[in-house]
Amino acid sequence: MFRVAKGLNHKLFNSHRPLTLSLLLMANARVSAFSAGSPTTAPRKLVGTHNGSFHCDEALGCFMIRLTKNFAAAEIVRTRDPQVLETLDAVLDVGGVYDPSRERYDHHQKGFEEVFGHGFTTKLSSAGLIYKHYGKEIIARELQLDEGHPDVHRLFLAIYKSFMEGIDAIDNGINQYDTDQPPRYLNNTHLSTRVGRLNLDWIDPDQSSEKENEAFQRAMALTGSEFLDSVRFHANSWLPARSIVMECLAARREIDPSGEIMVLNRFCPWKLHLFELEEEMKIDPPIKYVLYQDDRGKQWRVQAVAISPDKFESRKPLPSQWRGLRDEQLSNESGIPGCVFVHMSGFIGGNQSYEGAMAMARAALKL
Numbered sequence: 001m002f003r004v005a006k007g008l009n010h011k012l013f014n015s016h017r018p019l020t021l022s023l024l025l026m027a028n029a030r031v032s033a034f035s036a037g038s039p040t041t042a043p044r045k046l047v048g049t050h051n052g053s054f055h056c057d058e059a060l061g062c063f064m065i066r067l068t069k070n071f072a073a074a075e076i077v078r079t080r081d082p083q084v085l086e087t088l089d090a091v092l093d094v095g096g097v098y099d100p101s102r103e104r105y106d107h108h109q110k111g112f113e114e115v116f117g118h119g120f121t122t123k124l125s126s127a128g129l130i131y132k133h134y135g136k137e138i139i140a141r142e143l144q145l146d147e148g149h150p151d152v153h154r155l156f157l158a159i160y161k162s163f164m165e166g167i168d169a170i171d172n173g174i175n176q177y178d179t180d181q182p183p184r185y186l187n188n189t190h191l192s193t194r195v196g197r198l199n200l201d202w203i204d205p206d207q208s209s210e211k212e213n214e215a216f217q218r219a220m221a222l223t224g225s226e227f228l229d230s231v232r233f234h235a236n237s238w239l240p241a242r243s244i245v246m247e248c249l250a251a252r253r254e255i256d257p258s259g260e261i262m263v264l265n266r267f268c269p270w271k272l273h274l275f276e277l278e279e280e281m282k283i284d285p286p287i288k289y290v291l292y293q294d295d296r297g298k299q300w301r302v303q304a305v306a307i308s309p310d311k312f313e314s315r316k317p318l319p320s321q322w323r324g325l326r327d328e329q330l331s332n333e334s335g336i337p338g339c340v341f342v343h344m345s346g347f348i349g350g351n352q353s354y355e356g357a358m359a360m361a362r363a364a365l366k367l
């Protein structure tokens with residue numbers, strides 16, 4: 001899928017644009033596994049990015065743009081030659097221009113301050129730019145949904161938050177924490193460092209463009225597979241869990257008039273959704289206890305909600321007089337039959353039945 005700009009005569013590029021194009025198309029015809037077939041097929045689009053050492057952002061940007069209708073199976077041309085870049089259908093991470101109307105997506109130029117929006121303020125990389133302009137289309141195509149479907153919008157935001165923003169931030173050298181402290185340990189396993197290691201090693205005797213383009217292709221495959229994993233995870237697991245939590249939150253007052261107890265009628269990862277949805281649905285007072293069946297479906301759990309997603313401390317821990325007790329002793333203390341346990345920290349407890357767990361939550365609210 002790569003055409004090596006280096007291998008062609010530069011004079012041709014500089015002075016004969018039509019010839020350049022026809023050469024490019026000839027090159028395409030040679031390497032194309034996709035456009036062989038009907039001679040009426042439109043020529044493959046050409047997407048440019050810089051040559052030399054590569055990063056996560058343009059590898060992912062090149063992968064993603066090829067998932068769009070317009071650039072499906074486009075050929076990637078790696079060069080810094082402005083005369084060549086000018087002839088291409090889209091250009092990422094090089095060229096000094098951000099102009100989506102001309103499919104120009106560089107982020108290195110002075111004055112570039114583009115962010116994703118929707119409350120996100122991290123400066124974009126070339127991957128973030130492609131995602132901002134094509135993310136919805138890509139997600140909709142992956143899921144075979146209409147681009148205007150509300151799930152597509154939700155996934156678009158969630159995938160930015162959990163996957164893309166970190167790539168934008170690392171590329172732009174933005175620290176994860178507001179501190180001057182040196183990090184306590186190295187984190188060399190994140191996607192950006194793994195892509196970095198795919199670059200040709202200095203000691204490798206073959207530093208040719210061909211070798212470099214092969215390495216870039218591996219970087220595209222790596223970043224692309226992780227991006228698609230994120231899309232699939234969010235579509236197949238995250239979104240259904242979110243819908244369950246949303247329904248259970250909406251039903252909370254039917255469960256208990258306090259509105260502070262939520263029953264999860266089907267087990268799913270609920271914590272992150274709860275915090276996000278409470279804000280979105282303006283849930284007030286906030287949920288104090290969540291009831292759900294344990295993994296074997298035998299007992300019911302009553303879990304105190306933490307003050308925030310990354311804190312262990314509960315908004316309203318189960319009563320101190322119940323903590324660390326089990327079975328009969330706990331039932332005696334609480335006056336609720338069938339109690340199984342309450343954790344020492346008061347963040348979780350169990351009863352053998354739904355009614356028991358509900359009685360524990362209701363009693364705890366009043367204590």
Ligand SMILES: *[C@@H]1O[C@H](CO)[C@@H](O)[C@H](O)[C@H]1NC(C)=O
Binds near residue numbers: 005006081
């Ligand atoms: C990029 O490609 C050009 C030829 O198009 C070559 O002269 C240059 O050395 C390459 N740059 C790097 C950093 O490999």
Ligand SMILES: *[C@@H]1O[C@H](CO)[C@@H](O)[C@H](O)[C@H]1NC(C)=O
Binds near residue numbers: 328329332
């Ligand atoms: C629970 O209370 C009953 C009745 O008062 C008593 O007989 C029993 O020993 C108590 N059990 C525990 C474990 O405290």
Ligand SMILES: *[C@@H]1O[C@H](CO)[C@@H](O)[C@H](O)[C@H]1NC(C)=O
Binds near residue numbers: 356
């Ligand atoms: C707790 O679970 C046990 C066993 O199912 C049940 O007998 C008991 O009634 C439950 N507690 C309440 C208050 O329902």
Ligand SMILES: CC(=O)N[C@H]1CO[C@H](CO)[C@@H](O)[C@@H]1O
Binds near residue numbers: 174175183185187193
């Ligand atoms: C050593 C190392 O790779 N540190 C990086 C850890 O991750 C943050 C962002 O996630 C980077 O800013 C650090 O450079």
